[in-house]
Amino acid sequence: MPLDTSDRGTPLLEMRNMRKSFGGIHAVDDVSIDLHAGEVVGVLGHNGAGKSVLMKMLSGAYPRDSGQIFINGEEAHIDNPRDARDYNIETIYQTLALADNLDAASNLFLGRELVTPMGLVDDAKMEAETRKIMNRLNPNFQRFHTPVAGLSGGQRQSVAISRAVYFNAKILIMDEPTAALGVEETAMVARLIDELKSQGLGILLIDHDIHQVKALCDRASVMKNGKLVGTVRVDEVTEDDILGMIILGKKPEKGVE
Numbered sequence: 001m002p003l004d005t006s007d008r009g010t011p012l013l014e015m016r017n018m019r020k021s022f023g024g025i026h027a028v029d030d031v032s033i034d035l036h037a038g039e040v041v042g043v044l045g046h047n048g049a050g051k052s053v054l055m056k057m058l059s060g061a062y063p064r065d066s067g068q069i070f071i072n073g074e075e076a077h078i079d080n081p082r083d084a085r086d087y088n089i090e091t092i093y094q095t096l097a098l099a100d101n102l103d104a105a106s107n108l109f110l111g112r113e114l115v116t117p118m119g120l121v122d123d124a125k126m127e128a129e130t131r132k133i134m135n136r137l138n139p140n141f142q143r144f145h146t147p148v149a150g151l152s153g154g155q156r157q158s159v160a161i162s163r164a165v166y167f168n169a170k171i172l173i174m175d176e177p178t179a180a181l182g183v184e185e186t187a188m189v190a191r192l193i194d195e196l197k198s199q200g201l202g203i204l205l206i207d208h209d210i211h212q213v214k215a216l217c218d219r220a221s222v223m224k225n226g227k228l229v230g231t232v233r234v235d236e237v238t239e240d241d242i243l244g245m246i247i248l249g250k251k252p253e254k255g256v257e
Contacts, residue, residue, distance in 0.1 A: 010073040012037045012202040013058075013171055018067035020053050027053040029226040031067075035171065035202040040193060042205045042213040042234070044246055045223035051206055054223070055173050058204075059091045060084040071171075090164035091173040096156055100149035104141075105130040107148055108163045133162045137195055138188070154185035161192055165201070172196065172203045178212055190216060210239045210246075219257070224249045231257045 011034040020028040028050045035041050043051045056062040058069065060081040069076045071087050078084050084091075098107050105126040114122045114129070127144060134141045138158040148156055157177055164172055177193075178186040193216055196203060207213050213220050214234050222229040222245040229245045236255030244250045 009036075011035060011070075012039075012072060014068075014070040014073075015054070015058060016068045016070070018054060018057060018069075019065045020050075020057060020062060021065055026226045028057070028064075028223075031223065031226075031228045033221045033228065033231060035204060037170075037200045037202050038197050039219070040197060040203040040205055040217045041231075042207055042217035042220035043223070044207065044210070044213060044220055044242065046246060048225075049223040049246075050226040051223050052175075055091070055175075055204060055206060058084065058171075059089060059173055085167075088168050088170035089173070090167070090169035090171070092157075092160045092164060092175065092177065094175045094177075094179060096160045098148045098156060098159060101147050103147055104134070104144050104151075104159045104162075107159050108133070108166060110163075112167070129166070130162070133166045134158065137162055137165065137192055152185055153181045154188035157181075157185075157189050158192060161196070165196065165199075170201060172201055173206070174203060175206045176208065177205070178207075178209065186212070210242050213242065214239060222246055233257070 013035040016032045018028050018031045031054055033041065043055065045051045053062060057064045058078065060078045060083050063079060069078055076087050078087065099110060102110065108130050109126045114125045116122045130144065141155060141158055143151060143155065148159055177189050181189065193203060205217055217234050219231055220234050220242060221231040222242065224246065229249050230251045232252065232255040237252050241252035244252065
């Protein structure tokens with residue numbers, strides 16, 4: 001069910017007039033998008049359109065040349081990934097950045113391990129906390145002692161998403177979360193995204209699959225050659241409309257904001 005944004009109020013996130021150049025090439029050229037709590041916004045475009053560069057400026061991986069970022073209406077100063085995390089912005093890359101030889105709990109707390117009063121790693125507490133967060137997000141997950149290399153693609157997504165949510169993500173950047181997944185695994189990720197929406201997270205979804213964008217997103221912002229073609233409400237446009245924006249840079253006649 002698309003989010004009703006008719007009475008929006010202050011966005012959870014605003015990116016205004018963002019610019020980034022590499023050697024004179026405008027990778028992102030005066031792009032503005034916003035995101036509300038409990039909303040999924042797709043960020044689309046061909047390779048080289050600028051969508052990944054835009055997201056990397058939000059995540060602190062790239063410094064922006066100019067532009068402003070606002071979180072809940074207040075300007076945010078994001079110069080590196082640690083700054084982004086301080087603003088509760090987390091990124092789930094397509095590679096998921098999981099340690100294949102470790103189980104779900106060890107991955108969830110990787111680099112942020114819980115310790116006992118004696119200073120030892122508290123495996124029991126980490127497993128209990130992992131079970132608690134997994135029960136919220138994916139109650140069917142049971143393979144807590146399996147190295148994540150042995151998990152399915154959807155289960156691995158569950159671990160990566162749980163890690164972000166456990167550490168208080170409010171804004172989640174997801175890079176093609178259903179790429180290379182089967183039908184059942186894709187449905188699992190869709191359920192995870194719905195659960196995150198219901199908990200009030202805002203999600204920016206980088207994707208190439210227009211069908212998935214239609215299924216998962218409330219709005220879609222399309223980029224071409226570093227510029228924003230436009231933002232549309234996905235329930236008011238067709239897949240062909242979105243394809244025309246991506247390929248031709250052409251706005252549809254309806255659904256555009």
